[in-house]
Amino acid sequence: MTFEISPGIHKIVSIALLLTLLAAAWGGVIKPLINLDEGILNELEDTYFELNRSSRLTEELERLSEDDLQKQQDSLRSLLIWADAGANQESAIQATVDKLMQSSGFSLGSLRIVNTSVHGSVSRVSVDIKGEGDEIALISLIAAIEKNQPLLIIEQMGTQVLTTMPIAGQPPAVTRLGVEFRLSGFGASLNSPPSVQTGNE
Amino acid sequence: MKVGFSNSYFFSIAAYLNKAVAWWWQGLSDLWPEKFRSFTSKAQSILWKLEKPLSQMDLSEESLNAYITQNLSQEISISSIESFHVPKDTPIIINLHAEDLLFLTLLLPGSAQSKLQEAVNFQLITEAPLPRNDLYFDSHIARRIDKHRIEVQVDICKKETVNALASFVERQGFVNISIGFSAEPSEKLDSIFYTSSAIKSAESQSRKMILLSTCIAFSLLAFSPLLYTAASLKMHTLSQRNNELQAKVNRYADLLAKRGRQESITTDLIKQLPRYRLTNALNQIASLMPSTAWITSIKFDQGVMQLIGNAENPTTLMQALAHFSDGQVKLVSVANQTSGSTPAQFEISVQLQ
Numbered sequence: 001m002t003f004e005i006s007p008g009i010h011k012i013v014s015i016a017l018l019l020t021l022l023a024a025a026w027g028g029v030i031k032p033l034i035n036l037d038e039g040i041l042n043e044l045e046d047t048y049f050e051l052n053r054s055s056r057l058t059e060e061l062e063r064l065s066e067d068d069l070q071k072q073q074d075s076l077r078s079l080l081i082w083a084d085a086g087a088n089q090e091s092a093i094q095a096t097v098d099k100l101m102q103s104s105g106f107s108l109g110s111l112r113i114v115n116t117s118v119h120g121s122v123s124r125v126s127v128d129i130k131g132e133g134d135e136i137a138l139i140s141l142i143a144a145i146e147k148n149q150p151l152l153i154i155e156q157m158g159t160q161v162l163t164t165m166p167i168a169g170q171p172p173a174v175t176r177l178g179v180e181f182r183l184s185g186f187g188a189s190l191n192s193p194p195s196v197q198t199g200n201e
Numbered sequence: 202m203k204v205g206f207s208n209s210y211f212f213s214i215a216a217y218l219n220k221a222v223a224w225w226w227q228g229l230s231d232l233w234p235e236k237f238r239s240f241t242s243k244a245q246s247i248l249w250k251l252e253k254p255l256s257q258m259d260l261s262e263e264s265l266n267a268y269i270t271q272n273l274s275q276e277i278s279i280s281s282i283e284s285f286h287v288p289k290d291t292p293i294i295i296n297l298h299a300e301d302l303l304f305l306t307l308l309l310p311g312s313a314q315s316k317l318q319e320a321v322n323f324q325l326i327t328e329a330p331l332p333r334n335d336l337y338f339d340s341h342i343a344r345r346i347d348k349h350r351i352e353v354q355v356d357i358c359k360k361e362t363v364n365a366l367a368s369f370v371e372r373q374g375f376v377n378i379s380i381g382f383s384a385e386p387s388e389k390l391d392s393i394f395y396t397s398s399a400i401k402s403a404e405s406q407s408r409k410m411i412l413l414s415t416c417i418a419f420s421l422l423a424f425s426p427l428l429y430t431a432a433s434l435k436m437h438t439l440s441q442r443n444n445e446l447q448a449k450v451n452r453y454a455d456l457l458a459k460r461g462r463q464e465s466i467t468t469d470l471i472k473q474l475p476r477y478r479l480t481n482a483l484n485q486i487a488s489l490m491p492s493t494a495w496i497t498s499i500k501f502d503q504g505v506m507q508l509i510g511n512a513e514n515p516t517t518l519m520q521a522l523a524h525f526s527d528g529q530v531k532l533v534s535v536a537n538q539t540s541g542s543t544p545a546q547f548e549i550s551v552q553l554q
Contacts, residue, residue: 007315014225033425040432047439054446061453064460072463079470120469121462143480151470154479157501174497186473188466 081150082187104141106133129181156182303357477553494518506551513544528553
């Protein structure tokens with residue numbers, strides 16, 4: 001059986017066949033090969049990354065010593081109110097604040113633990129303190145707080161004049177101040193958590 | 202029980218496939234006929250493309266040209282040879298006498314388009330000035346007059362002339378690529394007179410081109426697996442090296458974890474510490490305040506200090522505090538003097554930085 005088709009249809013069918021062949025070649029051969037290559041190149045890149053990381057860690061290991069780590073740990077321990085996970089945090093900060101108040105000549109009225117929050121690997125504990133003293137004692141207390149080790153920071157502070165002494169021709173002299181502080185100190189567990197091993201051994 | 206196709210089935214399928222491919226290729230090549238057949242004016246010349254054998258490569262162009270001119274002139278009456286160059290595919294333009302090339306314009310019905318060669322062949326029986334069997338011809342549609350008529354240009358050459366040229370070429374040790382007509386010496390044939398040897402040469406040339414194209418395509422495709430293999434080998438080497446280093450790192454993992462922990466605590470601690478010092482700020486404010494002003498109350502909350510006090514001249518006080526360098530000082534309020542002896546009460550806010 002023979003049949004005639006117009007030249008226009010002939011051309012369109014030929015183009016359609018050509019496009020089908022090209023699409024089949026692209027989808028069946030070329031694209032899978034490209035995907036294969038892309039996959040292996042990505043894996044190669046990951047391997048390079050891992051190798052660089054291992055090389056860097058190996059170089060750092062050569063420079064790392066137990067003594068240096070111990071010195072760093074000791075300096076950190078002096079900045080923290082507690083440095084062990086099992087330490088009693090409340091008693092630790094109470095002891096630190098008591099010592100500070102006594103040394104600055106400020107009389108402690110009350111001390112209350114407000115809250116404890118975790119910021120990354122550091123725990124922050126806040127306490128509210130009420131006390132009394134003169135101006136000099138207040139200034140020396142603020143200075144002592146800022147220089148203290150373990151670290152303490154003043155979050156809030158409020159003063160109230162309790163007694164004054166009039167002086168002729170000058171502003172009245174403050175003889176007694178009531179002060180409220182909210183102080184924060186820091187603690188952390190210096191003992192390493194379970195070691196994280198990566199890669200194959 | 203027979204499994205698979207017998208030979209006869211195979212050849213039947215191959216024959217149908219061959220026809221289908223030919224049909225498909227004809228459809229594609231008909232899309233741009235003007236790309237293959239374009240000329241403006243016709244000279245009476247034949248363009249002759251040859252493939253020079255290796256044995257002839259040492260001859261100079263001049264000596265070869267002279268040799269062909271001399272020998273060809275003895276067999277065929279030619280007007281002149283115009284050019285002879287290019288080392289491999291060698292085109293020669295031979296000017297023939299006018300009676301050896303003929304041009305005809307035929308008007309044919311539009312339905313003849315699909316079988317043009319057959320229609321022209323039939324017309325030449327009556328239209329050609331020489332017997333049909335003594336001619337080689339090539340034809341193409343010059344223009345479409347209307348829906349029902351086409352103008353066909355027919356280029357004709359004496360078979361005797363073409364065969365003599367082909368025969369001469371073969372006797373000289375060359376291989377015919379094609380013998381045809383060209384309007385200009387552009388190495389492009391506008392019409393081809395199909396001698397049997399020329400057809401074989403053309404087929405051979407096509408096979409070479411297809412083979413070359415296939416080789417290039419496969420080379421490009423082969424690049425991908427080669428890249429894959431090379432990358433896999435490289436990755437294997439790198440992984441081995443990585444495993445060695447990783448084993449060493451794992452032996453000291455506790456030490457690294459300890460150092461990481463300490464660095465992490467140090468970083469987090471630094472983030473929590475304020476950048477200002479309260480004592481510095483208070484000392485600076487005390488030094489900047491005029492002697493006629495004093496503070497009665499201090500409140501501090503998250504970096505903002507609120508100072509309440511008395512000043513004889515709050516404007517002077519604010520001008521003095523403008524030099525405060527550890528933050529921004531703003532006047533919040535000033536209360537009017539209530540009695541003659543007490544100066545005005547002020548409230549200022551200091552944002553520590």
